[in-house]
Amino acid sequence: MSTAKVAISIDDQLLKKVDLLVKEKIFPNRSNIIQEAVKEKIIKIEKSRLTNECAKLDVDFERSMADEGISQEADSWPKY
Numbered sequence: 001m002s003t004a005k006v007a008i009s010i011d012d013q014l015l016k017k018v019d020l021l022v023k024e025k026i027f028p029n030r031s032n033i034i035q036e037a038v039k040e041k042i043i044k045i046e047k048s049r050l051t052n053e054c055a056k057l058d059v060d061f062e063r064s065m066a067d068e069g070i071s072q073e074a075d076s077w078p079k080y
Contacts, residue, residue, distance in 0.1 A: 008034070 010018070018033050027033040 018030055021027050021033055022029060027036070
């Protein structure tokens with residue numbers, strides 16, 4: 001995976017916490033902890049978006065559509 005350098009501004013107190021985690025060897029360096037934090041936030045946002053979209057679904061309608069598709073296809077399935 002290729003990486004790109006970026007410049008960011010970060011609150012002094014937050015940076016102290018980042019540096020403490022690096023000092024305690026929880027992360028190897030500042031870049032690593034910030035990259036992991038950004039990745040986790042993106043994953044959280046993506047999961048939230050999926051959850052919100054799924055909440056919009058009409059369960060009864062989706063079930064009836066699935067059942068309809070199965071009953072039409074079931075006639076063409078081989079008998080066992």
